[in-house]
Amino acid sequence: MEAILVKTAQLLLSLSILVVLHEFGHFMFARLFKTRVEKFYLFFDPWFSLFRVKKGETEYGVGWLPLGGYVKISGMIDESMDKEAMKLPPKPYEFRSKPAWQRLLIMVGGVLMNFIFAILIYVGVLYAWGESYLPTANAKYGIVVSEVGKEIGFQDGDKILSVDGKHVESFSKVIPTIVLDAAKTVQVERNGQSVDVEISDADLALLLKSKDVFEPRLPFDFKVIGVDKEMPAGKAGIQEDDVLASVDGREFDYYDEFTDYLRLKKGEAVNLEIVRDGQKLTKDISITEEGQAGFGLSLIDREIFEFKTLKYGFFESFPAGIKRGVETTGDYLKQFKLFFKPETKAYESLGGFATIGNIFPSTWDWESFWNMTAFISIILAIMNLLPIPALDGGHVMFLVFEMVSGKKPGEKFLEYAQIVGMVILLALVLYANANDIIKMINGTF
Template identity: 50%
Template sequence: MDILIKAGQLILSLSILVVLHEFGHFFFAKLFKTRVEKFYLFFDPWFSLFKFKKGDTEYGVGWLPLGGYVKISGMIDESMDKEAMAEPPKDYEFRSKPAYQRLLIMVGGVLVNFLLAFFIFWMILFKWGESHIDVNDAKFGLDFHPIAKEIGLLDGDIVTSVDTHKVVTSKDIASLLILEDAKQLTVNRNGEVLTIDIPEGFGKRIIGEEVRSLAELRFPFVVDSVLPKGNAIDAGLQKGDSIVTINGEDASFFREATAIIESNKGKRVTIAFVRNNEPMETRCAVSDDGKIGIGPKVNDYFNVTSVKYGFWEALPAGINKGVNTLVGYVKQLKLVFSKEGVSQLGGFGAIGNMFPPTWNWYSFWSLTGFLSIVLAFMNILPIPALDGGHVLFLLYEIITGRKPSDKFLEYAQTAGMLLLLALLLFANGNDIFRAIFK
């Protein structure tokens, strides 16, 4: 069921993004009286799931969910319609339009995706606002992944800055280490401020070792909920129990406890806890996925900083969020050219796993806004077969006054399509490899 929910969110999100992206091309094409032969969600080799024709345009839904397209008359695109291009240009064709009009037609999709992302972030902030837990409000400090402890961090430390970048939430630490090529951490340890040097390449190591959470808020492990059909209820654990040790190891804080439990998958553990000031002990089975069926008390230990926005107040905040998302994504691209970054490239499986296993509109729209930024930026890259490739050749024409030959554009389109196909196969192959070998 989790897979179906994630897949449903992925398909809906990409469908929204693809349709609106192609509408951007469609809008400018119609504005400049350029004929659009097809407008499709998903690709339709050999047959389509649904189609109808209105005016000169055939609208439809293909069966291959790898994107979508608009087929514009007189344009060398993925259709590679060489016969039509061999005929004399017609007034309604793309190739007959002035260069500036062709440029606007090509950037239309990217423009719509950027505007859509800003609109989504605007509406998210208006509807839900923003909330976070500041690291300085973490009275028990932070818990750290083992590789963070290797450079000198200790559970209970609070990282206040990475180089000159202020740390606001625990998630900022890893992202700053990865994106900013940082050299030093400033740490508050029991009221004492100290600095820790960061080894060279530590950010790449975080990626290479697939560290999902470098630092988390530290809090005592007090049971807040017990699943009705879990192992914990069979062991007699109750809401309000304070975990002390598991198999004799200190487990008074949540992350320490979960690490011990996960290391005993499929086994039984001895849990010592306190109930109503009375020390108690029980034996509990651990499931094969490293769970016992309890949830911790969290909210009582932290102050949540919340910001609410009015309708118009949320607009500049949404634009700022979109710009910051774009800047962060662009910074991540440098990692693609490293061994660690290449190994983490993913396709539709990786994107689908970004969505939560339960339907959540806040998460759905947040991820859709992010993917809209990604789609816009990736499409504007100067790679033949992408919008950016067409834009590059059009800018060359505008600057030099010389139009690249149709034969050159055909070769460039073919090369670009082969490159994109190779990247698609590699990224989705990575997904399959990770699924098989965990």
């Protein structure tokens, strides 16, 4: 429960910051062009608001429905659907009275703010914490593969060489590279030989739906931590810092071989050989039906992998932050394209608020929080640019049409388009959150 509360708090804080900044982008350009802003709200306020105050021409407030926020600009057909005001003659301070290029900048102001803010976050994160990652070449024991990974064609012990013949520097980016670049092959070293693992569209669909495909393989080099006194290990006398040597006389090279063996022994007794204070001891313990013995494990040598750490000075962090922002935007656009490729079934991975909240860590970590906030800021910017009426992109689409053709769409048409857009958005929100519920029910969340 505590983890859920921490994730929820991070999500609400992140979205609140991003919504305020997005709406401030619209507000800033509106005021620059002397366009009246009637309301500036965090969250929506149907029927009533939690807080509001009037300063000058603008009412600032906080609504009770945490689904976003808005600025209400005079003389603009938006989600407020204020038809009565639109029937009156245009006023000089209204949105509809301004030149098309000014209206265009007002509409893209929020998106621009999201992109700029994401880049500034990346600059700050790289300056404060730098960048640390496991080079793909340093996963020296190869990979350990889930059932999904094995179905695709990977095997335990494979060493990743390249994706479609191109080296991927960071191990954590191997799977995203396969998915986002729609890779056809992955080159691995298997039993001393280079082997191509073929990737089909069906495999891409599996990768999109799966959290775990493969991870770096670990040697069998563990000591005991966290013994549960009420479980078989505690009752058998297993103690903290005992070093595992063998099970039933079997010695293991890799940790996954040990866990696979324990799974085979569910509900049975095993003979565990340990080393304690330099002395070898044996303990008979029972494995539960869930495959548990009642103790945790920690690597004896926590430095088995050589990570690469990059540090950035103040001025170095700016080009590095811009580069990360551009790369993140490009990667998300590639991911977005997959939704229009039915064979990958990417639409099944579309998630709602629970999915977004789940990307935050279960403990509060500022580096992770700001990285996730920057990523969500880019998502909001791209989603808002979609040419759907009721989104910024819909307004931009009509403004570009007006600037190119010289003809302004009729207000009645814009009203109907706004209604259609709101219906589309509601359907998307319902579909995305329904996907979350289905995943929870199926236990795949």
